[in-house]
Each structure stands twice: as structure tokens, then as C-alpha cells.
Amino acid sequence: METDSNNEVMASVKAESSSGWTRLYVIVGFALVLQIAFYAWMTNTFA
């Protein structure tokens, strides 16, 4: 599969990226992991 990092899509992604946004996405991902861990704990504890 050929992808072109210089194409229009990647250019717009790069133009709108920053370390602040990356940090936010990591926080959202981490929140999901924490939730799944909590739900797994809940399942093990009560089910």
C-alpha cells in the first residue's frame, strides 16, 4: 500500500498538529484504558 507523506491530507494533518494536541489524544487514550481496567475490575469483583 503506497502512502505519500507529502500529499494534501498529510500536509493538512501536519499543519494542524502540535504537542498540545498529541498530549490531549494521549490523555483520551489513557482515559479509555483506565475505564476498561475499571470495568474489568468490576467484572472480576462482582460477577
Added chain:
Amino acid sequence: MSTVDIAVLSSTLIAIVFFGVWKTRNDRKLDEFLKGSSNHWGTIGLSVMATQASAITFLSTPGLAYDSGMAFVQNYFGMPLALILIAVVFVPMYYKLELVSVYEFLEHRFDSKTRTLGSVIFLIQRGFSAGITIYAPSIILTSVLGWDMNTTVIAVGLAVIGYTVTGGSHAVSLTHRYQMTVILSGMAIAFGIVVYKISSHANFVENLSIAGALGHLNVVDLSFDIDKRYTLWSGLLGGFFLSLSYFGTDQSQAQRYMSGHSVRDSRLGLMFNALLKVPMQFMILLLGVLVFVFYQWEKPPATFLPSPITQAAMDKDTEAYQNLEDAFTTNFEIQQTALGNYVNALRTGDAGLEETSKTQVQTAGQAIKDSRADLKEYIAEVSGKESMKETDYVFIHFVLNELPVGLIGLLIAVILSAAMSSTASELSALATISTVDFYKNHFVKDRSDRHYMKASRLFTALWGGLAILFALFASMVESLIEAVNIVGSLFYGTVLGLFLAAFFIKRIGAHSAFTAALIAQITVLVVYLTDIIEIGYLWYNLIACFLVIVLSLILQEIIGRKRA
């Protein structure tokens, strides 16, 4: 319903509709009408949430948890990841191209016919589901409350058409803010009330232990069994692709987050949902589980089906019906003793006693379930309505019988607000696509903004009218809801495949993409209609998406060789 409830219900709904019409009465800009304008990220976040949450979410989801527990929440695990991808890749591109219709992107990347294909697919599936969005909650509410079905459908439909025609996408975003406020506060109050009610029997942790003992706190399933409907892995993978198609390529959602002031607002609105949607869904399911626990302590009806149906079954053979109801009552009484023993064992900390009493609770729980199933089977047999879904009536039964006066009206307002909010997004998106992708693009070009605004208002009213007509003449609610899901699954994958090819695979050209999409769509329809392979309809999403990408690459290779 009491006069107070009717007053609360009607004043809440009228206030929202009036607010939508009033705030947008001076809107004159086409862009504002079609896209909404300069919304703050908080408004976008609530609007995206309100679009996804239909009335059925609040009627059926607690009922689903009542019946089978919490596992359904896993379906949402892939959603935050899909929203991150959309925020990173899709949103900047949509803004850069200043899109009104997301299918314009397909023309920008491929050609006009591929854009038209995407738009046609959207109009088919959304046009179909707009009617169901009004019809499904109406049939449940009218059968329980004794309202007139036609009046309910027309009143809800006209209210939505009223503010959507006046203010377009701008009014939809504004009203979503208040509809979500009503929805979230109503659900929070219902949650508080059920917690309060069960606390008179046992504390919160003991009640959760009862739910767990009866198999209702099975939130996460780590097994790799593909036959299971909800597992962590199917939720992450299936939920990811489903959310990617719904939020990334469906105009009714894209229009919500593209109404932002900037890329920043759209992204923050999406991240708002990425953070809050899973917990919200979890809380709605937990509410259903707590209602289930409440009905372990307090005797529920032997069936939650509405009385016109149960009465007909009772009239047919009173003795048979009574025997089945008595069996349920006996099992319920046995459960009371078992629950008392289990709570005492939890309090004393005696592990042996805890295990014995837990088994008693489980045995009695299963007996209750069996006796309810027997009664339901009997009612279905007598009434000839085999597809009746009892779980849809559980939460509304709890609301009508356990909530105080005033709050009943608020909770019915929650359900109707949800119906109105998702319908409004659908009508607005259908009108936008009809105006931008067809009317303006193919038929009447180069006219003034005022002209297109009038056309868009007319399309909104037309789609709204069609939705009302569909809801008035629809029947067999369950098969129709399923039909909407099936139609969605049959068409979503093709559109997602086109967008993924457009975004990520530069070498795929217009002809390859269009031909591959057509072949994929026809293949999926043939497989579905002929039953060549028996698979769950949700898989058609992935199959069509995969086919579009693989076939596009193969066709592109062939075209490339011919040219060489």
C-alpha cells in the same frame, strides 16, 4: 399522567422549540443555515452527543441491561480511538476544503460521480431512518400512555420541522444544548431515585453484589469467541470501524462538528465525546441494572408488555394466564428469602454461607427468568405478535410507577427530546445534501444564496413530511428498527471504504474507486439477498470496506499496466 406531568412535559418541549425558532429568526446567511456557524466546542460536543442519542437509547438501553447486563458497553470501546483518528486526519482536511457536504471531499479527491454515489447512499439510509427515529419511541409511549399514535407522531414531527426549517443547522446545534441538558439531568435524577429506593433494602455494594450474582455485572469479556455478540475485542475493532463510518462519513454527524468556529472547536467537541460517551453509556446501562435489582426487591409485573396486549392474552384463557402469573409470584417470593440470606451472609462475612446463599439467589433468579419467559411465550402465541420486545417497556414502566409527580413529565420529555434531537440532525443533513450535492451541483447552478436557502428550507420540510408519513404508515416496530440497522450496515462499509481510500491511499484513482465501490455494493447486496453466506449483518460493514479498498488497488494496477 397527571396535570403537573403534562405541564412539565409540554412546557419543556415548547420552550426548546420556541428557543430554536426565536434565536435563529434573523438568520439570513446560507452558510449559517446549512453548516451552523462558529459554534463553541461545548455546543459541538453536546450536539454530536445529542445526534447519536436517539429516544430508543433511553428507552431500550436500560431495558437491555435489565435483561442481560452491562456487556453492551463494550461496543463503544472503539469509539474514542475512531474519534481521535477523525480529529487528527479528517477534520483538518474538511476545514481546509471548507466543505458543506462531506461528500464534496470525494469529488475533490476522485470525481463528481463518486461524490454522487456517496450522497445517494447517505440519502437512502438516513431518509429511511428519519421516519423510524420518530416512529419507534412514539409506538412505545402511545401504547403505555394511551396517547393517540397519529397525533403523537405528527406533533413531534411538526415541532422538529418547525425549528429546523426556520433555523437550519444553526437551530439544531442551539436546541441540542438544551435537549442534552434535559436528557442528562433527567437520567441523573432517575439514577438517584433508583439508588435511593434500593438503599432501603441493602447498601449500594450489597446491591451490586446481587446484580453480580445474577450475572448482570459482566462488563468486560476478554474471550476471543467470535460467536459472542459483545467482547472487548469485537468492541474495540467493530466499534472502531462503525464509529469511523458514522462520525467520519455520515453527514448528520459531520455537519455537527463542522459547525465549529475553527479546527480547534471541532476537535475539542469530538474529544468531549471521546471522553464522555463511554461513561455515559455505562451509567445508562448501570441504571438498567439497578432497576433490575430494584425489581428483585419489589415485585414487578409478571410481564412489562403494555396492558392492551396482556389483557387480550388474559381474556383468551384466564386460567392459563393466571397459572403462569402464579408461577412467577411463587418464584419471586422464594427469591425474597434467598436475597435476605445473601445480604446477611455478606454482612457477617461468612464465606461458606455467602456461597450457599448466592447459589440460592441464582437458582431463584433463573426460575423467575424462566417463568417470565413462559408467560411471554404464551402471550406471543395468543396474540400472534412474536417479535414483541419486552425490554423496551421496562424503563418506562419504572418511570411511570416509581417516579414522583412532575418527574414523570420530565422523563417523558427526556425521551421525546432525544427523539427530536436526532431527527433534527437527520433532517438538517438530508436537506443539506439534497441542496448542495444535487440541487445546486446538478440542477440549478449559480443562483443567489437566498434562493438556495429557500430550496434548503423546502427540502427540510419535504424530508420531514416524508419522515412523518413513514412513521404514520409504519408497522411492526421491531422488524423496522432492525431493518434500519441492516440498511445502515449494507451501505456504510462502501462509503467508509471510499473515504479511507481517498484519505490514505494516494495511488487509487477515480475510476478504480468508483468501480470498486459499485462492485462492493452490489456484492454485499447480492450476498445479503441470496443468503449465500450466513453472517451477522454487522459484518457487512467490514466486508464492503475491505472490498472497496482491495478492488480499488487491483483495478488501479490493471489500469496502470494498460496505460504502460
